[in-house]
Amino acid sequence: MRxxxxxxxxxxxxxxxxxxxxxQVDTWFGHTRKDxxxxxxxxxxxxxxxxxxxxxxxxAWRMMDRSAHLVYLSELAKSGFVVASVEYRTxxxxxxxxxxxxxKAGIRYLRAHSDRYNIDPARFGVMGESAGGxxxxxxxxxxDPAFEVGAFREYSSKVQAAxxxxxxSDVTGxxxxxxxxxxxxxxxxxxxxxxxxxxEDALKICPVSxxxxxxxxxxxxxxxxxxxxxxxxxxxxxxxxEEAGADVKLLVLExxxxxxxxxxxxxxxxxxIGFFQAKLGEAKPVKKE
Numbered sequence: 001m002r003x004x005x006x007x008x009x010x011x012x013x014x015x016x017x018x019x020x021x022x023x024q025v026d027t028w029f030g031h032t033r034k035d036x037x038x039x040x041x042x043x044x045x046x047x048x049x050x051x052x053x054x055x056x057x058x059x060a061w062r063m064m065d066r067s068a069h070l071v072y073l074s075e076l077a078k079s080g081f082v083v084a085s086v087e088y089r090t091x092x093x094x095x096x097x098x099x100x101x102x103x104k105a106g107i108r109y110l111r112a113h114s115d116r117y118n119i120d121p122a123r124f125g126v127m128g129e130s131a132g133g134x135x136x137x138x139x140x141x142x143x144d145p146a147f148e149v150g151a152f153r154e155y156s157s158k159v160q161a162a163x164x165x166x167x168x169s170d171v172t173g174x175x176x177x178x179x180x181x182x183x184x185x186x187x188x189x190x191x192x193x194x195x196x197x198x199x200e201d202a203l204k205i206c207p208v209s210x211x212x213x214x215x216x217x218x219x220x221x222x223x224x225x226x227x228x229x230x231x232x233x234x235x236x237x238x239x240x241x242e243e244a245g246a247d248v249k250l251l252v253l254e255x256x257x258x259x260x261x262x263x264x265x266x267x268x269x270x271x272x273i274g275f276f277q278a279k280l281g282e283a284k285p286v287k288k289e
Contacts, residue, residue: 012045022109041077042117049120051280056128060186095192104157111155125161133167141210161279169237217247223256
């Protein structure tokens with residue numbers, strides 16, 4: 001049996017560039033250097049420039065795996081985006097702000113290599129979960145030049161849309177039985193000192209402290225039964241952004257816990273895709289000179 005089919009070509013081929021080095025940083029007490037890497041899913045379509053979404057994995061700032069969610073990120077990419085999942089240093093290597101510095105270095109690298117990956121450098125979004133949601137919010141809000149460390153500083157790390165999932169937004173709002181328990185918390189490891197005893201310093205590294213009316217559009221996603229990052233953390237970021245006059249929506253997943261299965265259902269990813277399509281737009285043809 002034979003069948004002949006004339007296929008109408010409507011979408012580009014997508015490729016994965018895995019383990020792309022975007023920065024080198026000091027390690028082992030400053031004696032050695034190591035590569036920071038990202039995985040990039042991009043369309044083989046040099047005729048257009050696509051908006052880019054940067055993904056940031058969670059893991060309590062203590063662990064992360066840039067490749068853990070590629071199966072979901074590929075669906076986002078095939079909806080018309082370049083998607084890059086960036087590595088960052090964890091708290092066993094250093095406290096804040098190295099995590100944010102690494103994320104911003106990744107965004108600058110992508111802008112510097114936008115032609116290679118068919119990216120529109122004017123249209124970047126950022127998304128992450130938990131600790132990655134915190135970093136997504138910080139990447140969108142924290143514009144202090146002190147966070148711009150490393151190569152390609154002639155390029156901007158600004159983003160035009162942000163989608164943090166269950167983000168720690170104000171670590172001073174976490175409650176601990178005693179300063180002893182607080183000292184061992186993930187938030188204290190990020191800060192580099194006990195958050196319960198250093199509330200003023202802790203607030204200075206929180207997304208809520210960087211909210212202004214100039215914030216990019218936000219879609220915050222949080223489960224109302226989150227036992228790890230309390231739902232109130234998503235609410236306070238939403239409320240601060242709304243009070244400032246920013247474009248923000250809080251999508252509440254009823255009954256969902258932290259990193260729960262509802263976040264990985266098609267319905268939620270369709271909402272995410274719709275958000276980035278609305279705020280970043282579609283691929284645009286390259287202008288011929």
